[in-house]
Amino acid sequence: MGGAAAMISATELQHLLGRMALGDRAAFRRLYDATAPSLFGVALRIVRQRDRAEEVLQDAFVNVWNRAGGYQAALSQPMTWLTAIVRNRALDELRGSARHAADSLDDEQGAPHEIEDARPNPQGLLEQAADALAIRGCLDEIEGPQRQCLALAYYHGFSHSEVAGHIGSPIGSVKVWLRRGLDKLRRCLDKLA
Amino acid sequence: MNYERPELLDRLAGEYVLGTMSARVRRRFQTIQRASPQAQQAVQAWERRLGPLAQSVPPQQPSAGTWAAIDRRTGGAARRSSAWLTWLKPALGVTFGVVATLGLVRLYPDALLPIDKIVQSRSTLPESYVGLLTDIGNNPVVLASSTRHGKTMTIKMLRKVDVPAGKVLQLWALPKDGAAFPLGVVPAEGKGTFQMADTSEKLLSSVPRLGVSIEDAPARAGTTPTPFVLAGNCVKLW
Numbered sequence: 559m560g561g562a563a564a565m566i567s568a569t570e571l572q573h574l575l576g577r578m579a580l581g582d583r584a585a586f587r588r589l590y591d592a593t594a595p596s597l598f599g600v601a602l603r604i605v606r607q608r609d610r611a612e613e614v615l616q617d618a619f620v621n622v623w624n625r626a627g628g629y630q631a632a633l634s635q636p637m638t639w640l641t642a643i644v645r646n647r648a649l650d651e652l653r654g655s656a657r658h659a660a661d662s663l664d665d666e667q668g669a670p671h672e673i674e675d676a677r678p679n680p681q682g683l684l685e686q687a688a689d690a691l692a693i694r695g696c697l698d699e700i701e702g703p704q705r706q707c708l709a710l711a712y713y714h715g716f717s718h719s720e721v722a723g724h725i726g727s728p729i730g731s732v733k734v735w736l737r738r739g740l741d742k743l744r745r746c747l748d749k750l751a
Numbered sequence: 752m753n754y755e756r757p758e759l760l761d762r763l764a765g766e767y768v769l770g771t772m773s774a775r776v777r778r779r780f781q782t783i784q785r786a787s788p789q790a791q792q793a794v795q796a797w798e799r800r801l802g803p804l805a806q807s808v809p810p811q812q813p814s815a816g817t818w819a820a821i822d823r824r825t826g827g828a829a830r831r832s833s834a835w836l837t838w839l840k841p842a843l844g845v846t847f848g849v850v851a852t853l854g855l856v857r858l859y860p861d862a863l864l865p866i867d868k869i870v871q872s873r874s875t876l877p878e879s880y881v882g883l884l885t886d887i888g889n890n891p892v893v894l895a896s897s898t899r900h901g902k903t904m905t906i907k908m909l910r911k912v913d914v915p916a917g918k919v920l921q922l923w924a925l926p927k928d929g930a931a932f933p934l935g936v937v938p939a940e941g942k943g944t945f946q947m948a949d950t951s952e953k954l955l956s957s958v959p960r961l962g963v964s965i966e967d968a969p970a971r972a973g974t975t976p977t978p979f980v981l982a983g984n985c986v987k988l989w
Contacts, residue, residue: 583827584903584946590818595810602811604770612817616824623825633795638802645770645805653774687807711771712804718771740765747800 566592571636572629579627586623593637594619597644604648604715614651618644645715652715680709696746704739707732757789764793768801876988880951882961884983892981893937893963895922897951899989903944904935904951911940912980914965921970924985925960933970937963948972961985 571592577585594615601618602611621643629639684705688697697705703725710716710724718736722729766772767780784790821827878899886892894907904922914920920939923931934954935945947954962979970976 583822586825586827587818587822590821594817595812596806596808598813598817599808599811600805603808608814611811612813615813615817616820619821620824623821634799634802637806638799641802641805642768642798645768649770649777653772653777683807684804687804690806691803708769711769712801713808715770717773719773721771736766736769736771737762740762740769744761744765744797744800 568635568637571640572631575626575629575636578623579629586626589622590619593640596637597640600641601644601648603713604645605651610651611648614644614648618647621647649715653717680713681706683713684709693747693750696743696750699746700739700742701735703727703731704735704742707735708739708743711736757793760787760790760793761796764790764797767794768797878987878989880955880985881988882983882985884961884963884981886981891983893922893961893983895937895961895985896988897947897955899952899987900950902947902950904947906937906943906945908938908940908942912963914939918965918967919969921964921966921976923962923964923970923976923979924955924958925962925982927957927959931962931976932972933974933976934961936969955985956987958985 571589574585574589574592578589597618598611598615601614602608605611605614618640622640625643629636633639634642685694685697688694700708706725707721710721714720716724718733719729721736722732725732763780763783767777772780780790784794880897880899882893882895883891884893884895891909892912894909895904897904906922912920920937922934922937924934925931932954934947937943937945961983962976963981964976964979966977
């Protein structure tokens with residue numbers, strides 16, 4: 559993973575999760591230090607407010623501590639597992655609040671502590687990730703609008719209706735694009751795996 | 752809808768992991784997941800596919816309070832320290848003389864024993880090993896402390912040490928008999944902790960002195976230290 563987590567190997571993260579399952583708090587702290595900045599970046603991008611993102615991170619790490627024993631190295635990389643816990647919690651937080659309805663990402667609604675929308679273009683992030691993962695070929699198979707919808711949904715946590723509102727297309731088209739985009743991605747990634 | 756149809760589950764799992772479901776649909780699919788191992792597997796497969804895409808998100812530093820809250824909520828040190836501090840004060844008063852003779856101003860919560868042990872010996876400070884290392888001018892520089900049965904060494908640098916770039920300050924135990932062995936790396940200033948290879952009792956029970964040398968990298972067991980720049984006594988606090 560990017561940033562601080564890049565300094566710690568997947569093997570070491572697996573080891574720390576194993577130690578945590580035995581109640582090793584020092585291992586927990588080390589895992590937090592190594593992964594929190596990357597995971598906080600992911601949460602902040604979705605919920606957009608620092609205080610809410612910190613709550614998400616807190617809940618996620620409490621969950622990680624309680625579930626460390628259930629982590630299965632054979633099923634997923636540790637950072638993938640951690641990212642899933644954080645994204646799930648962030649998406650629940652985002653969907654759980656009435657404030658964050660379809661139009662909540664309009665800047666007029668900005669709360670005092672809301673971060674500015676200086677987030678890099680999600681499509682840029684998707685392409686950057688694809689290059690880093692050497693899956694550029696998979697991305698190139700996905701047409702422009704589908705790719706844009708996938709990036710908005712994945713990095714900003716946009717729902718179908720939010721994606722539709724953001725790009726100014728009917729929700730029906732967006733649903734079809736997303737479905738096709740995911741299909742192509744799955745076929746290509748599974749072939750590579 | 753027949754949720755056991757693999758292609759439907761796969762599509763829903765993809766939308767769930769991607770994050771496009773509305774609150775209502777999301778909750779419904781979470782209920783399905785709890786009951787269906789197939790749904791769980793489909794979600795895990797999508798998490799494996801999409802999870803790595805998060806790596807391009809720039810990291811952001813959460814506030815220091817975030818860890819403190821996590822630590823408290825998981826029953827960690829922050830909660831223990833606040834609980835025992837309220838009654839530890841009288842105990843600290845009783846034993847202040849002992850501490851003062853060692854030239855210590857205070858001990859750190861991290862260096863103390865869990866609450867059950869403290870309760871058993873309310874009128875005394877926890878059993879600990881404490882080292883005070885001085886420089887050539889006899890100025891105190893490093894305060895090292897660790898509970899008797901703990902593996903965490905807590906370090907307070909009482910003054911900054913100039914460490915050449917790329918070098919580390921290595922703390923060594925100097926046993927009564929036998930060669931010096933490495934304990935861990937101390938910071939050039941401020942505070943820090945490190946995990947020792949074993950408990951203080953195992954490592955330090957026959958170690959009267961500690962030393963700090965400047966090394967190219969953290970020392971491994973079996974290596975020999977360069978000349979010590981700091982040294983001092985290691986005592987049992989019980």
